[in-house]
Amino acid sequence: MSEETATLQVTIPQNPAKTLRLTLNGPESMLETGPRLTALSLDTIEVTHEMLDSLSSYEISVIESTKAGRHSSYSSFYTAILKPLFSALNIRHSYLQTTSASSLQEYAAAADLSRPSAKLLYLFLSGDTSVFEFVNCLFPRIQDTEISGYSGSTPNVTILPFPHGTGNALCNSLKLFNDIESIKALFRLCPRHLPLYQLQSHTKLESKNLSLDHFSQKKAIFFLVVASWCLHSTLVFESDKPEMRAKYGPERFRIAAMKILEKNPHFRARITFQPDSKSLFYNHGSGSWLSDTSKTSSSEQVTDLSYFLLAAVSNFEKTFMISPHSVVAEDQLHILAIPHIPSDDIMTLMNAAYDSGTHVQDKRVYYSYLEKSSSLELFISDEMHPSLSTICLDGSSWEVTGKDRKLTFSTVQQSFLHFLS
Secondary structure, three states, rough: OOOOOOOOEEEOOOEEEEEEEEEEEEEEEEEEEEEEOOOOOOOOOOOHHHHHHHHHEEEEEEEEEOOOHHHHHHHHHHHHHHHHHHHOOOOOOEEEEEOOOOOOHHHHOOOOOOOOEEEEEEEEEEEEEHHHHHHOOOOOHHHHHOOOOOOOOOOOOHHHHHHEOOOOHHHOOOOOHHHHHHHHHHHHHOOOEEOOEEEEEEEOEOOOOHHHHHHOOEEEEEEEEEEEEHHHHHHHHHOOHHHHHHHHHHHHHHHHHHHHHHHHOOOOEEEEEEEEEEEEEEEOOOOOOEEEEEOHHHHHHHHEEEEEEOOOOOEOOOOOOOOOOOOOOOOOOEEEEOOOOOOHHHHHHHOOOOOOOOHHHHOEEEEEEOOOOOEEEEEEEOOOOOOHOOOEOOEEEEEEEEOOOOOOEEEEEEEEEEEEO
């Protein structure tokens, strides 16, 4: 969320000469009622009765995460902006705040999926991980209704994220850079398909996040933004530790990155694509990535990595374009892998991501898409220390335990999930 002041004017259908002006300025954000201003530079939404009728067909819930990166300094946003805005426009909604580790699980369990063609709209004042947790709680319920032969249509679930987290990769990739952009997306009300992906683990995953412990025993964990290992997942895990949050605040990512790159650990794994059993590995002799379907021994196909992720979105930050070809609405994961290289080279490549994602043009970077009907298998070496065996799913951390550390990533075939942008 930018700290710059932004203003949006919203017209009131019952009285076009009167408007609501939203001024976003951190904790000093406010909503005022007054005469319509005619400045050409002023962002204005012309709210119509048709817009409000369309919104009224949804059951709207606002979910605010009290652990989101912005909550401590921006906790007045709902009270100061959304609540009076909805009240002035007679938009019915419910407000849900996370008060415990089980709140999102409880809200997903309370969602009414029994009504034929139910239309549920969730506004998330949170980061990516809250959306991740909620969808993981909700999707199994929808699967159960389909398996049990529920006669109604599959519920329609639409998500509108507000950039209240620490990273906000989903918002950044949808160009919802501030709350005004999210509010504008609400009134445009143009839902699009939101793809869903899954991780199936052949060994136990131990959650490093208290609220996600109950997912550890599930056969599949779903994600919407990113699945990663190596430096990215280690950075996410280390920077999220309570002592790092308390001591360094927003600076914790830079501090954690410096500490990790000083050690520059090797991450050993084998990568295989299914159903054709094609292995992907880096040949240091030729300095290139190779794909092989021959009977080359597994040990020869093990690669020492510095960076590995599967991206469903393009931007981790507003200008940090990690996957330039990713489009949120497309059922397509992009694979980005970097072999083990010196720390300075890693930093050079990461800085190139700020230059419209030019890092993917480097021949050391493997960058391609995963076919919708295919899956990727990641075999993490048994040699890896537990501290280097942590993966990241949408900002949540999971330690891969046991001997058979095989992880399978694929696209979920579904049509119930949508987003607004």
